[in-house]
Amino acid sequence: MPTILSCIFCHSNESSSVAHIVPESLGGKNSPIGRPGVTCDRCNQYFGQKVESKALQSFPFNGYRLLKGVPSKKGRFVRMDTTLGQVQASEAPGIIQLEPRNGQLKNLVETERVSQFHLIAEVTEPLAVVRMLLKIGLEQLGKHYYDVAVSDRVEEARVFARRPARSDNWWFVLFTEPSEILDTKVQGESAIEIREQKGVLVSVMRLPGVTTIVPLEKRALPPTQGSLPEPLYRIIQVVC
Ligand SMILES: [Zn+2]
Structure with missing residues (x-):
């Protein structure tokens, strides 16, 4: 019998259903499937309703x-x-x-006197976006390194994703390439990668034209403003 894992967010070990790591709304049908039980059904439902639905309405x-x-x-x-x-x-x-x-x-x-419009490219829901990115990163981590995903090392990331405290903060880097997004030949494939950068775990999610980088450890310092070329790269500071 396969071992039933306990949920990395609430420790419940009551579910073993299969879910996509990247929401289907981001073209996740072809995206990797999580390891059953890493996130329980209740937490998955909570994230879907309270976090992802908001994040998906926000730029990017x-x-x-x-x-x-x-x-x-x-x-x-x-x-x-x-x-x-x-x-x-x-x-x-x-x-x-x-x-x-x-x-x-x-x-x-x-009458074709106006033929261009501009999208309002502002991250209107940074808190929901970063929480969704953390959840995705932690699930990917839990898929391959479950012991690390439940360890103290990423405790703060788990808490910020599931129940951030008032005035607590996090950050992520957003990299957008509009020409890639506009290229209709490029299909909506998604990829997630967990890396160790200067001793800190980070989660990198790639969609065609949109890359996000979020640290899974609180002690990670954001790149200094101006060190990355704007507006392609943006450092988004989030306060709960
Ligand atoms: Zn749970």
Whole structure:
């Protein structure tokens, strides 16, 4: 009989169901499957409802889902505000529908006097985004190094993901390449990698055009502002 693991977040050992490590809404259908039991069903449900649903509405993931045309698990397409009005993805990657903000803009678009819009590329839900990234990283860690994922070494990351305390903080690095996101030939494959960088565990998640780097240990220091080329790289500081 296979050993049933206890959940790395709440120690429950009541579930052994199989789930994707990267949410399906990010093209996770082809993404790696977690090791059963690393996260219990209850914690998975909590993250899905309280954390992922918010994070997926925030840049960069909303823009990614919009331009790649990735539907949610329930088949819904993301909507997003732009300078001209709301846009929505369609089933064809790269083709999006625009609902101009008002009649005047509608007219300008229809007569092709306006042919460009700008996405509002701001991480509006940094707390939900970093918590989702931590959960993904810890699950990947738990898949291959379960003993490390339940150890004190990543205790603070587990707590910040599941139940962050008021005024506690974390950070992540976001790297976006719009041309890769816009390339409809590039499919939504996702990859996660756990690395040890200067003695600190970090989780790197790669989607075409969007890379995030989050430390799994609190003692990691963020790169100094200005050391990475902006706006491609951004260091996002998050306070709960
Ligand atoms: Zn749990």
